[in-house]
Amino acid sequence: xxxFNFIKQLLAVEPEKTTRxxxxxxxxxxxxxxxxxxxxxxxxVPRMFKIINTVTPDPGRTFADFYESIFGDGALxxxxxxxxxxxxxxxxxxxxxxxxxxxxxxAGATDGEVFEAAAVGMILAGFVPGGPxxxxxxxxxxxxIDIAAKHRKGEFVDYLPAPxxxxxxx
Numbered sequence: 643x644x645x646f647n648f649i650k651q652l653l654a655v656e657p658e659k660t661t662r663x664x665x666x667x668x669x670x671x672x673x674x675x676x677x678x679x680x681x682x683x684x685x686x687v688p689r690m691f692k693i694i695n696t697v698t699p700d701p702g703r704t705f706a707d708f709y710e711s712i713f714g715d716g717a718l719x720x721x722x723x724x725x726x727x728x729x730x731x732x733x734x735x736x737x738x739x740x741x742x743x744x745x746x747x748x749a750g751a752t753d754g755e756v757f758e759a760a761a762v763g764m765i766l767a768g769f770v771p772g773g774p775x776x777x778x779x780x781x782x783x784x785x786x787i788d789i790a791a792k793h794r795k796g797e798f799v800d801y802l803p804a805p806x807x808x809x810x811x812x
Contacts, residue, residue, distance in 0.1 A: 671699040683710040685745025721749035725759035732763025743789040760786040
């Protein structure tokens with residue numbers, strides 16, 4: 643055997659064994675399956691994925707895995723990470739971010755914790771360079787509390803009005 647063949651054989655990688663989870667993940671998911679998967683991994687199904695998942699489930703599944711890798715329990719708990727994200731949404735007056743009140747509640751956040759995190763975001767809005775300011779963020783802080791309360795009652799929460807497709811004029 644020549645040296646080149648010996649090195650090739652030495653460096654040859656054995657095919658990895660496929661786990662049951664990997665086999666299941668390789669299978670195409672249905673809309674209901676991917677939405678349930680996202681609910682489990684993310685604590686909610688983000689608005690854009692309610693639409694994307696109707697076309698193809700792959701981006702939803704991939705996003706849920708990515709989300710779990712960031713928001714899963716680690717040095718900080720999922721609950722605290724979700725509250726931090728929601729608080730940032732208050733600070734920047736982002737309706738797409740304050741919806742993180744829902745996964746925060748799903749992760750065990752109390753009404754008091756939602757309130758305090760929203761209050762921190764409201765104060766932060768006054769100190770963000772070029773930020774919206776406290777009076778504007780106050781409304782977003784109140785909305786977080788409303789979202790959490792409605793979610794606890796099992797009510798549907800839509801944090802933005804339905805999109806209008808009016809030739810690019812929003």
